[in-house]
Amino acid sequence: xxxxxxxxxxxxxxxxxxxxxxxxxxxIAIYNEINDHLMEIIxxxxxxxxxxxxxxxxxxxxxxxxxxxxxRSQIQSNRLLDDFEIDSxxxxxxxxxDVQLLKLGMKWIKQVLFNQx
Numbered sequence: 001x002x003x004x005x006x007x008x009x010x011x012x013x014x015x016x017x018x019x020x021x022x023x024x025x026x027x028i029a030i031y032n033e034i035n036d037h038l039m040e041i042i043x044x045x046x047x048x049x050x051x052x053x054x055x056x057x058x059x060x061x062x063x064x065x066x067x068x069x070x071x072r073s074q075i076q077s078n079r080l081l082d083d084f085e086i087d088s089x090x091x092x093x094x095x096x097x098d099v100q101l102l103k104l105g106m107k108w109i110k111q112v113l114f115n116q117x
Contacts (some may be wrong), residue, residue, distance in 0.1 A: 030099060037106045038065070044114045057113055064105030068098055071105055084108055085117070 004011055023029055045053070053061060063071050072095060074080045081091065086104070094101040110116040 034099075034102060034106075037103065041106060041109055041114075044110065044116060048114050053113075060112060061109055064109050065102065068101050068105070072101055081108070084111060 017025070023032070049057075052058075063074065071080075075091070076095070086107070090100070090104060094104040107117075
């Protein structure tokens with residue numbers, strides 16, 4: 001369905017583009033990828049721990065997925081990943097790149113909260 005709204009200026013354009021072209025033009029592929037990973041986590045939570053997360057789990061979830069600066073700091077200063085099997089190259093990339101850190105955080109959450117690795 002196409003919903004045409006007055007504020008959407010794209011309907012004034014005469015060119016055509018595919019959905020893939022639009023995704024590439026808007027640079028949203030990475031957002032879709034991250035969303036897919038998050039949906040996996042939500043699905044695991046609903047399957048394995050239905051209902052609200054306990055306080056500790058909520059804190060870890062927030063830390064790894066929404067407070068990246070603090071997550072990075074915890075990795076560096078508190079050895080947060082010591083019990084997490086991950087190669088040093090991945091950790092090094094995550095320390096320099098927020099997207100890689102978010103991906104690492106999602107893997108960490110799946111492991112520590114749901115024992116999925």
